[in-house]
Amino acid sequence: MSDQVKYVLDESRLPEAWYNIAADLPEPPPHVLHPGTGQPIGPDDLAPLFPMAIIGQEVSTDRLIAIPEEVRSVYRQWRPTPLYRARRLEQALETPARIYYKYEGVSPTGSHKPNTAVAQAYYNKAEGVKRLTTETGAGQWGSSLAFAGAIFGLEVDVWMVRASYDQKPYRRGLIEAFGGRVVASPSEETNVGRAILAEHPDSSGSLGMAISEAVEAAAPREDTKYSLGSVLNHVLMHQTVIGNEAQMQMDDTEDYPDILIGCTGGGSNFSGLAFPFIGRALREEAKIRVIAVEPAACPSLTKGLYAFDFGDTGHLTPLVKMHTLGSTFVPPPFHAGGLRYHGMAPMVSHLHELGLLEARAYTQTEVFAAGVEFARLEGIIPAPEANHAVKATIDEAIRCREEGVSQAILFNLCGHGHFDMQAYIDYAAGKLVDHAYSEDEVALALAGLPSVTA
């Protein structure tokens, strides 16, 4: 192996296709159900919300889906993204482990989110859509869709969770700089929003509420569709450009990961890195350890129930089988805003049930300690979400040292923390509060599950 720290790919090696893990699964995931009938939904049920190309991708079992040239052309602005060898971190930990990370923070909005935002904007534009609605928590997704809308000439309306709207003016500023319109959620613009405000005038909102509002705003208008930044199959698939690149870069290192690590909120950055590696392992009947890392305060994979649930608080979405804390669950405030979702992507949940990945949860103080250590050694301030992956990586590297084994670890550094400095300031001041999700909370949240058990 060489002494390189950074593995860059020439533009000519930008992947030509996304990878669809549905092609390689030992058994298919459960159907998506209509909440009224309890029966599997069809394309017509989704047509008011998504363009047909996206609906087709959502249910496709083709292994490779060609990335349109118009999308690749936009990807080229920041893709292929670099893959690093964390040599200074290895030295500081005195570990025999070889630590690699894929860095998605070089994108226009500093995270992996534009990988699917650009694709979704393209397919909507191609089918004549004029306006997209969406929700955003911390703002990574909203800013990414605003950027994609600017590129393809689409209006973008973003329902931003009220707490973030008030506390994260810079992310809001980024959405607006890219030309998006930001609405604090709950808002007076939708029935769902008005109903919530009537009961709770001071509601600070939640991702589940904002999804309901964005869905409601899109459904009745011909020229408007809805766009989701995680959870669904097509979103996870668009993110596999990350793992497809990483496989080429690992080839360049002449090494191969024994362990893959990613943080999970809805599941998209994790899937983007891991699915191509899991798929290869399935096809080659090989083993690879895959670790999903989530916040202890919103532990859907480690503490949730695997059940059919709504994707939103207003219950406008279909029912999906996933690890869920209940659609009415409002996570406590913590800084990894991108991980504050009550459910896990159905495909990630399915893989977990199949035993193809393991999950663990950390509190925010310990993940920020890991993030600061990483920043001072590697020169990149990770996003609070990514700190979860950093923490698990450091723990695995220490385990390698203690066991005297030299393994290769690859994690997804899914974004930078430039818009999250208040979190680092709070951490340095000892002000972070760690929430442990209690059994009472589990019971309360899960009591609200819909009765469908198909």
Added chain:
Amino acid sequence: MSDQVKYVLDESRLPEAWYNIAADLPEPPPHVLHPGTGQPIGPDDLAPLFPMAIIGQEVSTDRLIAIPEEVRSVYRQWRPTPLYRARRLEQALETPARIYYKYEGVSPTGSHKPNTAVAQAYYNKAEGVKRLTTETGAGQWGSSLAFAGAIFGLEVDVWMVRASYDQKPYRRGLIEAFGGRVVASPSEETNVGRAILAEHPDSSGSLGMAISEAVEAAAPREDTKYSLGSVLNHVLMHQTVIGNEAQMQMDDTEDYPDILIGCTGGGSNFSGLAFPFIGRALREEAKIRVIAVEPAACPSLTKGLYAFDFGDTGHLTPLVKMHTLGSTFVPPPFHAGGLRYHGMAPMVSHLHELGLLEARAYTQTEVFAAGVEFARLEGIIPAPEANHAVKATIDEAIRCREEGVSQAILFNLCGHGHFDMQAYIDYAAGKLVDHAYSEDEVALALAGLPSVTA
């Protein structure tokens, strides 16, 4: 020419040397003078502040200075940086011009500053220094030196202009995340600071004051040296890694710039890109247009006097001949904090006198309009400083369209604006105030110039 938009260099093409323009000048720049004697200073005068390796570089006339392997090893984390072709901007402007930009925002702190911070930290460490002091305005420099200190195990104390300390907590948080200590300037820790506070208890500080404090704090201690982020020859030289890479990348494009553009505060990012190209033009007796762009509110090159002046408000530094607005000049508040310095790098001033570059000034509202246009097309939010270069580039591209000439323009996108979103929010809200520097201000500031006229 190819259809590529991004030109990346493999790590193997990371430059092995910095370029020193002193080797190619038709006449040498004026000496630096001792403020007491009015005579040229020698190495001993600078030894309390800088390590000998740096002092040697400051006066060297060697064309190439080898980059130590320890510095190249750190550079590799983000260098070589990408060079882009701005195809979407070209299309939007309907210009026959070919627009290229070198992007330094991929560095650990999001600007070109680490190029010299890492080198300075290395040379100080190599000579046994334990602690570095410095000043910072907007925070780009302070965070970069804190990062470099973390890498080489040096304490870093940063005097941060009080106005920024209060208004830019996120840049301060970044410095602290990298392990640096931040002191609001003026402070009670120095004689200069205490004297200012005695007279103006509510002083919001200035870069000139902060320099005085950092210099005072370094001079008496054996284990402590001072570090400057711009203006001096060695700083500008360390930045030429930008232009050296850009020359290789332009070779890859099979094109060559007719026009080079950079923003100027102290002059370092501009010099870093331009000097290697100017040097080549001098050696080959070729012509290249080079444009330095500054804020209309702090117009040292376009409105200042070319005279000997102090680098700081407290008059602790030697006298350098430069374009200056007077060392007591406190620029009005505007958002490009990195361009709020009363003087211009002596070497840049000298080149201007020799007719090797031209200068122009813009107000902040027009540069933010250019920056927003660029962001929506190219997907990068430029730093407020860099918006000056973007504005000049757009103006030149429009001129090309109007004149029907196809020229190649290369500008330095010296950093991203992730820590400057308040400026974009203020711009969108129509709250930016444009200051034009008046003749009265010129007279007032220049009346305070020292009487040395050598």
